[in-house]
Amino acid sequence: MTRRxxxxxxxxxxxxxxxxxxVGLRGLPAFGDNHAVYGLVVNGVALSLRHATDYxxxxxxxxxxxxxxxxxxxxxASVLGVTLLLRVVRGEDEENxxxxxxxxxxxxxxxxxxxxxxxxxxxxxxxxVIHGALTPGGGFQGGIVLxxxxxxxxxxxxxxxLRALTPDWAIEAAEGIGxxxxxxxxxxxxxxxxxxxxxxxPAGHPGQLLSAGFMPLxxxxxxxxxxxxxxxxxxAFLDQALLVRRRxxxxx
Amino acid sequence: xxxxxxxxxxxxxxxxxxxxxxxxxxxxxxALGIDGLALxxxxxxxxxxxxxxxxxxxxxxxxxxxxxxxxxxxxEQDRHRRTxxxxx
Numbered sequence: 019m020t021r022r023x024x025x026x027x028x029x030x031x032x033x034x035x036x037x038x039x040x041v042g043l044r045g046l047p048a049f050g051d052n053h054a055v056y057g058l059v060v061n062g063v064a065l066s067l068r069h070a071t072d073y074x075x076x077x078x079x080x081x082x083x084x085x086x087x088x089x090x091x092x093x094x095a096s097v098l099g100v101t102l103l104l105r106v107v108r109g110e111d112e113e114n115x116x117x118x119x120x121x122x123x124x125x126x127x128x129x130x131x132x133x134x135x136x137x138x139x140x141x142x143x144x145x146x147v148i149h150g151a152l153t154p155g156g157g158f159q160g161g162i163v164l165x166x167x168x169x170x171x172x173x174x175x176x177x178x179x180l181r182a183l184t185p186d187w188a189i190e191a192a193e194g195i196g197x198x199x200x201x202x203x204x205x206x207x208x209x210x211x212x213x214x215x216x217x218x219x220p221a222g223h224p225g226q227l228l229s230a231g232f233m234p235l236x237x238x239x240x241x242x243x244x245x246x247x248x249x250x251x252x253x254a255f256l257d258q259a260l261l262v263r264r265r266x267x268x269x270x
Numbered sequence: 271x272x273x274x275x276x277x278x279x280x281x282x283x284x285x286x287x288x289x290x291x292x293x294x295x296x297x298x299x300x301a302l303g304i305d306g307l308a309l310x311x312x313x314x315x316x317x318x319x320x321x322x323x324x325x326x327x328x329x330x331x332x333x334x335x336x337x338x339x340x341x342x343x344x345x346e347q348d349r350h351r352r353t354x355x356x357x358x
Contacts, residue, residue: 049271050271072320074320075320146323154319154320154323155320155323156320158324159320159323159324162324162327162328162332163323163326163327165327166327166331169331169335248332251336252332252335252336252339255335255336255339255340256335256339258339258343259338259339259340259342259343259346260339260342
């Protein structure tokens with residue numbers, strides 16, 4: 019399509035889209051004024067019935083835990099796809115681990131800062147995972163913060179050393195156990211409360227660490243899965259970028 | 271709407287526009303990370319701290335790391351192709 023034709027097309031379609039947008043936006047409720055019935059119901063039951071003080075986690079890991087199962091397996095399947103696409107194929111070699119490669123010419127300041135961040139990120143990640151039902155956070159948020167700690171280690175040093183600390187079997191086990199554990203917690207509901215993903219543990223006192231029924235367990239399972247998933251994807255990409263080399267003389 | 275909410279909305283809009291307009295992929299990735307940080311403030315200002323917590327890592331580390339690794343791989347393949355053509 020020539021530039022002229024594209025401009026003509028935009029000249030017709032642009033104002034049309036703008037008109038539809040204006041009409042659509044005029045129908046929206048006023049800013050900050052939307053109190054949907056579903057939200058009011060969740061606000062009503064999350065604390066009184068479930069004893070959770072963070073309603074987002076109550077929604078994700080109890081009231082609509084089945085939806086989270088779907089999201090879990092979307093992540094699981096996409097990680098499988100990434101590892102399948104980025105595997106070492108014929109005509110490629112994974113470089114010898116002994117050939118250490120510095121990631122970037124990282125300065126001393128970057129190294130010190132990222133090394134200092136590692137324990138803080140680990141502590142924050144664990145806190146977010148186990149306090150999901152009490153304060154903002156939960157399995158997903160805590161899981162990615164936990165995955166960020168090894169990534170900081172990579173900025174601080176050499177990529178191969180990171181791989182020694184996060185071997186494939188460990189991160190794959192974390193992802194698999196997390197995904198299977200979440201599914202099995204739902205099955206626990208089926209066994210002990212006769213409904214899949216129905217809470218089967220005592221609710222406890224609101225605000226205490228061991229409260230809100232099985233939400234903390236769900237949060238830990240999701241945290242493991244998310245941490246493993248992100249580390250698998252990052253190392254798959256970085257392996258390809260830093261370690262995998264095309265064998266000389268072989269057509270790509 | 272509070273001042274913080276308006277500032278965050280403008281920052282995200284400007285950042286998003288910058289990501290689309292920058293031509294160099296490396297600078298684009300950096301702008302993407304900064305726009306992710308603006309999004310964190312936006313989510314926080316609109317009372318969604320759960321989403322903000324996820325966005326901190328996904329926007330500033332998760333996505334840029336993957337893009338940077340892919341860029342490096344593509345650049346390397348281009349170099350290989352060029353040396354192959356020179357040898358022929």
